Amino acid sequence: MSEAPVLPLHMRRDGFDPVPELSALREGEGVRRVTTPLGLEAWLVTRFADVREVLGDSERFSNVLHRAVRVPGMEGYTEEELARLRAGNMLACDPPEHTRLRRMLTPEFTVRRMRALEPRVRRIVADHLDAMERGGPPADLVSAFALPVPSLVICELLGVPHTDRGDFQRRTSRMLDLSLSFQERTQAQRESREYMAGLVARAAADPGDDLLGMLVREHGDDLSADELAGIGSLLLLAGHETTANMLALGTLALLRHPVQMALLRKEPERIEAAVEELLRWLSIVHSGAFKVTTTDVEIAGVRIPEGEAVVCVLPAANRDPGLVPDPDRLDITRGGLGHVAFGHGVHHCLGAPLARMELRIAFPALLERFPGLRETGRAPEFRSFHIVYGLNSLEVAW
Amino acid sequence: MVTLRVRADRDVCIGAGMCVLTAEEVFDQDDEGVVVVLMPEPGAGRAEAVGRAVAACPSGALSLEGDQPPVR
Numbered sequence A: 001m002s003e004a005p006v007l008p009l010h011m012r013r014d015g016f017d018p019v020p021e022l023s024a025l026r027e028g029e030g031v032r033r034v035t036t037p038l039g040l041e042a043w044l045v046t047r048f049a050d051v052r053e054v055l056g057d058s059e060r061f062s063n064v065l066h067r068a069v070r071v072p073g074m075e076g077y078t079e080e081e082l083a084r085l086r087a088g089n090m091l092a093c094d095p096p097e098h099t100r101l102r103r104m105l106t107p108e109f110t111v112r113r114m115r116a117l118e119p120r121v122r123r124i125v126a127d128h129l130d131a132m133e134r135g136g137p138p139a140d141l142v143s144a145f146a147l148p149v150p151s152l153v154i155c156e157l158l159g160v161p162h163t164d165r166g167d168f169q170r171r172t173s174r175m176l177d178l179s180l181s182f183q184e185r186t187q188a189q190r191e192s193r194e195y196m197a198g199l200v201a202r203a204a205a206d207p208g209d210d211l212l213g214m215l216v217r218e219h220g221d222d223l224s225a226d227e228l229a230g231i232g233s234l235l236l237l238a239g240h241e242t243t244a245n246m247l248a249l250g251t252l253a254l255l256r257h258p259v260q261m262a263l264l265r266k267e268p269e270r271i272e273a274a275v276e277e278l279l280r281w282l283s284i285v286h287s288g289a290f291k292v293t294t295t296d297v298e299i300a301g302v303r304i305p306e307g308e309a310v311v312c313v314l315p316a317a318n319r320d321p322g323l324v325p326d327p328d329r330l331d332i333t334r335g336g337l338g339h340v341a342f343g344h345g346v347h348h349c350l351g352a353p354l355a356r357m358e359l360r361i362a363f364p365a366l367l368e369r370f371p372g373l374r375e376t377g378r379a380p381e382f383r384s385f386h387i388v389y390g391l392n393s394l395e396v397a398w
Numbered sequence B: 001m002v003t004l005r006v007r008a009d010r011d012v013c014i015g016a017g018m019c020v021l022t023a024e025e026v027f028d029q030d031d032e033g034v035v036v037v038l039m040p041e042p043g044a045g046r047a048e049a050v051g052r053a054v055a056a057c058p059s060g061a062l063s064l065e066g067d068q069p070p071v072r
């Protein structure tokens, strides 16, 4: 592709905020058909209640996009290749297929399991803060803390050697970068699956106590090698890109809201509510997976025919005055769980209990370690073209 | 007054644990991650928290019978 890529409307932001055009769409007609720069026609859904309705209804809004919609760039691939690339990807299937995969994984992500992991996460956080303190100031918060902490956590949980992180971080980042062509992203996805297939084969020969070992041991007969590689690949990607960007962007948000920061420093017990508010206000996942209508539907009074792509704009929904009053204000004292930053419905984030636990540990530890934490003069670099919003770098001093 | 009863459809639950986070005395997850109602009649004192748990549940597995607390 030679033209400069254009950012799809649902991903456009001014710093932390969805662009005014998205708020206007939510306050106006609510639903609009757009041509995304990826060449795909899709309906944007922006209001909180409508987004919940769409995400909560997997019968009328299917995640099996490919059946009805051709994504430009897909032509060069055979059905078989595409099916292999989808195997094990929970976000690309509907119940009952989705239920089958998800049921195998939920036991690993219960609130109780997460509590058992806490001491290890505290240790990982403290080690990275030690290293950051030794090496600075200044330090790049992204590469010194925000990225390596969740990355190491998901590696240990899955059973992925952390020494491979340079390679897989580059790959996952490419998979999510919409400024690259479909072919380039697919290539990264294929490499990620090949890498994961190697780890799965190793786990099959000698299953350890980690998640890959558990899947092989307990579900090895029900899952194909492609599915196992797909599950591992999705978890590795979802497990570190998201939490990493919440940590970096969340820290910047607090630094830019000194009153909120001071309140959290003074009353650290507010951390749970603060994390929920940061999740809502930042909504780092711009949209859930694209959906396709399985029948004619009506959303916000607008008729959408069968077989059309639908995109739920999570940042717009989370800034809906129908969810909280004065929604554009960051206010860590509200902190309800009702937001859609983790999605809603059957695809609601599997890793939410893990992400919450990591964030509830990492933010306070960072603030406690560096009472004078501040931005340096160098402007942080926002990362616009990624499916997960965030920062490429954030230079801090203390 | 009707007593408040919570019901959970274990076939619908996706194990997200939002209910456990919201009202820990009322809900738990079994080894499979599926919701277990510890307190089917949680009483008026917990009605608000239970109402929030029902609203927060992403899968729609939870429902209330009886006097409904205001949701959210």
Ligand code: HEM
Residues within 6 Å of the ligand: A055, A090, A091, A102, A154, A234, A235, A238, A239, A240, A242, A243, A246, A284, A285, A287, A288, A289, A290, A340, A341, A342, A343, A344, A346, A347, A348, A349, A350, A351, A352, A354, A355
């Ligand atoms: C703050 C961090 C995170 C955010 C904001 C986030 C957000 C989301 C959202 C919005 C969805 C729904 C997508 C849709 O409906 O199409 C989702 C799904 C998912 N997330 Fe997360 N996530 C986070 C952390 C994690 C972590 C740490 C893991 C892994 C361990 C994870 C694993 C997954 C998986 C596997 C799915 C697909 C679930 C399914 O299809 O049933 N996420 N996440």
Ligand code: SF4
Residues within 6 Å of the ligand: B008, B012, B013, B014, B015, B016, B017, B018, B019, B020, B027, B029, B033, B034, B035, B056, B057, B058, B059, B060, B061, B062
């Ligand atoms: S919140 Fe809903 S989906 Fe999650 S564990 Fe509780 S009942 Fe199940």
